[in-house]
Amino acid sequence: MTTTEHKPHTSPEIGGLGHSRRRVEDARFIEGRGNYVDDITLPGMLHMAIHRSPLAHARIISIDTSAAEAVDGVVAVVTGELLAGYNLAWMPTLSGDTQAVLATDKVRFQGQEIAAVIATDRYVAQDAARLVEVEYEDLEPIVNPQRALEEDAVLIRDDKEDQTSNLCFEWESGDKTATDEAFAKADKIVSLETHYPRSHPAPLETCGIVADVDSATGQATLYMTSQAPHAHRTVFALVAGLAEQNIRIVSPDLGGGFGNKVPVYPGYVVATAASLVIGQPVKWVETRTENLISTGFARDYYMKGELAVTNDGKILGLKVDMLADEGAFYADAQPSKFRAGLFHIVTGSYDYPAAYVTTRGAYTNKAPGGVAYRCSFRVTEASYLIERLVQNAAYELGLDPAEFRSSNFIQADQFPYHSPTGFVYDSGDYETAMRKAMDMVGYADIQAEKEQARKEGRLVGIGMASFTEVVGAGHGEDYDIIGLKMFDSAELRVHPTGKAILKLGVKSQGQGHETTFAQIVAEELGIPAGDVKVVEGDTDNTPYGLGTYASRSTPVAGAATAVISRKLREKAKKIAAHLLEASEEDLEWETGKFFVAGDPESSVSIQDIAFAAYTNPPPDLEAGLEGVHYYDPPNMTYPFGTYIVVVDVDPESGQWKVRRMIAVDDCGVKINPMIVEGQIQGGLTEGFAMSSMQHITFDETGNCLGSNFMDYLVPTAWETPRFELGETVTPSPHHPIGAKGVGESATVGSPAAYVNAVVDALQHMGVTNIEMPMSADRVWHAMQENSGG
Amino acid sequence: MNITVTVNGTAHTADVEPRLLLVDFIRTNLGLTGTHIGCDTTSCGVCTVLIDGTPVKTCTMFAVQANGRSVTTVEGLKQNGELSAIQQAFREHHGLQCGFCTPAMMLVGTALIEENPDPTEDDIRWAISGNLCRCTGYMNIVKSIEAAAETTREGASS
Missing domain, CATH: 3.30.365.10 (Aldehyde oxidase/xanthine dehydrogenase, molybdopterin binding domain)
Structure with missing residues (x-):
């Protein structure tokens, strides 16, 4: 494969690959009309604040919520004990471990979630959260992994039955014997010991949710800072026992993600449970400190x-x-x-x-x-x-x-x-x-x-x-997250007027998907990018996908977009043959139109084809110009x-x-x-x-x-x-x-x-x-x- | 307490708790959600608005302190239905990605250009150094403000 020059194949009006098209999403952002989770306000919405552990490692002796409950405006105080009644005190992590939603037995890090206050006002919720009284018995805090693996280190995960040490996993890759042999032949061994320090993605928008569970219908609409809304819906179905069709996750505009918005956090689960029980929408948005001390390092x-x-x-x-x-x-x-x-x-x-x-x-x-x-x-x-x-x-x-x-x-x-x-x-x-x-x-x-x-x-x-x-x-055979194969998807609907909507399983956090994915459609179908609306981040309205992280949107969802565009082009060819009264084999494609080989005047545009798909389809072909493709990268x-x-x-x-x-x-x-x-x-x-x-x-x-x-x-x-x-x-x-x-x-x-x-x-x-x-x-x-x- | 704050040219009178932060007054009471909250400690700057033309971070300022003052938020940048020079420049020069810091960046840029119509790159970088961006690496934000300054100068001389 050689390095090559790549120039756009399409005109700027079409705006296919290689054009520095100005961003579609900017139109709302530059007017302050982005719609981030904290911008969402629903009628009757309550606010949640979390009481967190000041200690890194301690046994919980007692939790007293009475003072918090007595504050005017407080609707409920949720503890782990309460959640345990719904089997929600613990949840699975994305690595197959378990994580406390609200601590019941011990606190295991400073900032861990212990209780949540639901109130009519954000300030009141925070006031009351401070009034939760927890009595602790101190345990040795283990603050580095070297100490954690010493024999006399106190066991952090005493909640796990088979856990006898602080070893979390062991893993190896490569060939030890072959490597030993290579080292035996070496003139020199160069070594380096180094620590890649703990960091935090710290997107400027912290994590948050507005959970809206309708107690009459069981419909849960969760507006969440989510880089992976479909995977999160499945996790919610598994964790909360809600029927998956009744969960709609909407990930609106995200103020950056950088991996911070991939996991499911306890705050999401508690707010959802609270909304379910109380019957009103509940909003929880982290403070910066909560973001840095408790979420995704x-x-x-x-x-x-x-x-x-x-x-x-x-x-x-x-x-x-x-x-x-x-x-x-x-x-x-x-x-x-x-x-x-x-x-x-x-x-x-x-x-x-x-x-x-x-x-x-x-x-x-x-x-x-x-x-x-x-x-x-x-x-x-x-x-x-x-x-x-x-x-x-x-x-x-x-x-x-x-x-x-x-x-x-x-x-x-x-x-x-x-x-x-x-x-x-x-x-x-x-x-x-x-x-x-x-x-x-x-x-x-x-x-x-x-x-x-x-x-x-x-x-x-x-x-x-x-x-x-x-x-x-990645390739589904080798790569999955909690069993979900790491494919991704694209659904393309070309409307009768030749305009299109593209729906994706991934979710932009600032990468500009609304702009770039339309360019892939423009390249493949010749529909101007400006005529293609890109929709993401709503599980009711997009095909299933694993989400945006690990630079996978272009490699996986981008490929899905190209493939579905090509599939629709194949169907468009059949319609073109019908319209031109020609044989399919005689048709050639040039950006935005099919023409009869050797007779460029006999052509039909993608827009005309789209119209015909709904008004005059060939008798042996189903109507419409729509499709969905799930792409499993090779x-x-x-x-x-x-x-x-x-x-x-x-x-x-x-x-x-x-x-x-x-x-x-x-x-x-x-x-x-x-x-x-x-x-x-x-x-x-x-x-x-x-x-x-x-x-x-x-x-x-x-x-x-x-x-x-x-x-x-x-x-x-x-x-x-x-x-x-x-x-x-x-x-x-x-x-x-x-x-x-x-x-x-x-x-x-x-x-x-x-x-x-x-x-x-x-x-x-x-x-x-x-x-x-x-x-x-x-x-x-x-x-x-x-x-x- | 009773306060009257002029926001984007409209006077708003309200009875507010003394501890209500200005950013919450703007976002919750007035529903102007283009002003964001990012850190609670006056560090990240996404809550910046202009008060009597000067950039101020509103997550550590009380609403009552804005009594009698004139506030401009991102929603007030458009004039007569037209995008301002800085709004156009941010779009043209890819000065934003996730959009969360953008309203504040544009307001700080607007105040800078007002004070210094021909800022150097260092002037711009210093002016926005109280405003964090996690997406862009700042280069295109600087370019956007430079371009807006140029457009503004051309507009003034024509």
Whole structure:
């Protein structure tokens, strides 16, 4: 598969693939007419606030709700004991574990849900929630996974019958014997121990619900911050025992998601139960603190990687051992067969025969989560580890990191490439992307400047990451979430006037689906994108789908859209033959019309065909021009690219500043280049965030130290670097339009580039690692420890 | 307490609790939901409105403090049925993705351009540094405000 130029095939008026079409959804957002969950107000709506545990680990002796109940305006106070009566005190997680909805026996993390107050007013609900009195007996808080797995550590999950330790799971991938053999042949073993710190997606809109259960009909309408409304409906049916046809989940506009809105949270369940019992709608919207301390954290992997290399610069094999801090309930939202997600993509962009990965997960007294924060499941951690290891290996061998990469890259003619951990990479051209990024940054000049700068007492570093992602899960045989195969769907209805509506099982959180998916229809059917309305996020009105996360919308729902468009085009051809009184075999397609081969004047437009489908269909054909397609991808897609960061590090303070950030991405065929660029710029910022400031820490008693935006720092416009983007285009050979997905590439690929750059600036001092986030004091300490200072 | 607040040119009188936050007054009492809530601690800025032309975060300001003042929210940006320069620029330059920070970003941009018709990139980045965005990486927000400033200058000189 070669890199090719892709120019639009359609006119701007049609607006098919490759057009930077302006966004449809912006029309409402720029007027403040978005409709987010908290904007919804229903008649008789009550408000819910949650009383949460101040302690990380304690036995509950008693819960006294009387003072809360006495507050004027309080309608009900819900406890776990009350929920237990409905068999709702516990719920399943997306990883097959259980999670307390409201704690009954113990609290297992600070911020855990204990009781919920339902009141006529949001302020009153919060007042009363504070008045719930809980008596506790303190237990040892387990605040790191190392301690959790020591023999004398107190058992966190004593609610689970077979649980005898805090070990949550064990998992391995690859071939141990082959990897041991590879290591035996190595000249050098390069190792790196590092922690990918705990982070939080922190979309600016927190999570929330307006639950409206009609006690007369049993109809439950749940307006929810949901990235996966269909899967959530099924979970609700299973958890709450509600009939699935009576549950309608509406996920309205979402103010960002980034994986935070994939799990089902206790607040959703309690609000729904409360609405069911009280018979009035109940709204619950998290505060920022609730969002940060109790919902979907990400990362928190302690990783040890070893790379076996030869003196002449060839990689022979990789070993990785990891320890995951999973919090109190194992709730990773990931395919069920893969306990560490798709971490085994860790072999990266390089060709070597052997790899072996082992992972243990431990329960700790922290919030559950393990969500795929703007990445495919655990791919960010994997990409970080291999790209850090590769740079360190190059240093140890005395080689230039770019040349070391180049001599180990999977070559363009090796695709489809079978990785040692079982992936089949669809397509790639890593060398071309890397050289393009090196040209853009002026690689040789920066290397030369580095030497000169040191002589002048300045510190300049250049770091690179040549990442490969795996997204678009996935093939149903291997990939499922709680048993639901990871297909996705598209329903296309072409109306008599030639306008269309496209209904999808996925759900945008800002990615611009209303704009881009219409462009796929425009490309395939020649109906102007402006004539195609895209509908998502309403389970009563869209076909079943697994939702939007792990960059799967374009790879899976995008493919479904292309396929259903093509199916309708086949039917349109039959109608065209009828209208043109020609044989189907004699018809040819050109964007938006069929014509008789050799007689272009004898043509009929898609609009005329659509009209005929309802007014004059062929006698042997059913009327209408509608259809639905469920797409089970034959493989995942493998976006890639090279990011290069140049930093200036202040030798006095350890402060570092990004001078240049070059990003060459290859996401296959682009639907809308403007939106692709926007996605990459956003992802590069999240990568910068994780490498420089974003992390959630805890003190020794389990207090969360990142519980608001004053302590949990996310980048502002002031410190965010300016990015320079480049591209190569290597289509996915198995995707109907050759697209691969791009929403997360930059988050996955860029952290290693930032860290590699700072380490590079300090490498001559013997510095080989700086942990994220690279605060100035960490960088300063690294300099002191390695310079004898 | 009885307060009168002028919002987008219309005076609203209401009897409110002293502790009612201005953002809740705007969203709940007036039903203007384009002003959002994101952090409760004056950090993220999605609740920003203009008070007498100056950007203010309304999640830590009481409604009673706005008594007698003039508030502009995103719903007040359109003039005579026409999108303002900044609204058009955000759409043209892909200055938004999820849309949650957008109303505040546009209001801060509007105030900046009013004060400084020809802002540099640093001026813009500093002006919006109290407003977080998790989607865009800010580059296109900066570009949008630059473009709106240019349009506004051209409009003033023509």
